[in-house]
Amino acid sequence: MQRRHFLKNTLKTAGLGAAGIAAAPFVATAKAQETITWNMVTSWPTNFPALGTGANDFAARIERLSAGRMRVQVHGAGEMVPPLEVFDAVAAGTAEMGHSASYYWRGKAAAAQFFTAVPFGMNTTETNAWLYHGGGQELWDEVYAKHNLKPFPVGNTGTQMAGWFKKEINSLDDMQGLKLRLPGLAGEAMNRIGVTTVNMPGSEIFTSMQTGVLDAADWVGPYNDLAFGLHQVADYYYTSAWNEPSAILEGTVNLDAWNELPDDLKAVVTEAARASNLAMISEFAFRNAQALDTLVDEHGVELRSFPDDVMAALHEASQTVIQEQVDNDADSAKVYESYMAFQQLVRRFTDVGEFAYLKARAQVGA
Structure with missing residues (x-):
């Protein structure tokens, strides 16, 4: 009797085990095909040209490259979190992803500023x-x-x-006391030469200029500046590109969520980011050219360059600000050492290659 009971239980267990083994490939396959849905919060208005649409492009590439296994829902500034709280929201897991600019987080991670723009630093090709x-x-x-x-x-x-100014700048004296929207290391440098800088979302610039809260403002370039109508609140557009010779837009992923992804989806996100990075560069080159023509030819915008004494003062102030940060933050020191070493490496070829060609083209009027 005991023997028959034992055999019955053994066969029953074996049967369940066989069923489990047979089902295992199906379970694994189902899990592999499970759709992962993430949220992305951004610092840009929904569908804002290049910046907002760039976030959309990143999300769309992830879905295409993953064949639908991964989907990202994009939320414009203020929809889930305020525009300047993207860093904290993604770090805390409120959203799995963010799209913003790292120099907004200087109060949280001082070294982050080097991953957007460095005054008088590398251009876009060198930075990439x-x-x-x-x-x-x-x-x-x-x-x-x-x-x-x-x-x-x-x-x-x-x-x-370099930004929009309500009055023309003819000397360093004209900069004194101006209220300017300019984030990052460049903003700190401006403070050192007598300007008062503030950081605010791009969506607030127009009204702040219109109401006199600001005397001047940096935003991006012709394409995005035209979209915000900044030519309606300032006459002078400064081309002295000292502040952001290159400006990286960052995508952030909550590290816990990232570590949970399988390796193939990590590769998908990585390649989607690279493709979106290069796509935005090309779009800006094209759209900025169109928008500049519109601003100058249709709206009569006055293009200006800062006088020599302003540029000299900004260069000196930039070096001082950066050195102080490097002296007081170990991460900044490590990042800046790498950044400057690379800039010195690539600059020689940039000077004899791109820069020499651009000078030659200008000389012959081609």
């Missing part, structure tokens, strides 16, 4: 080379890991303009 080949991405990963984030370059505006 540093990130992809010169150790920049690895340093960015190291800095952001302390805040539970995984960063990527997901766009670049290229060389930005």
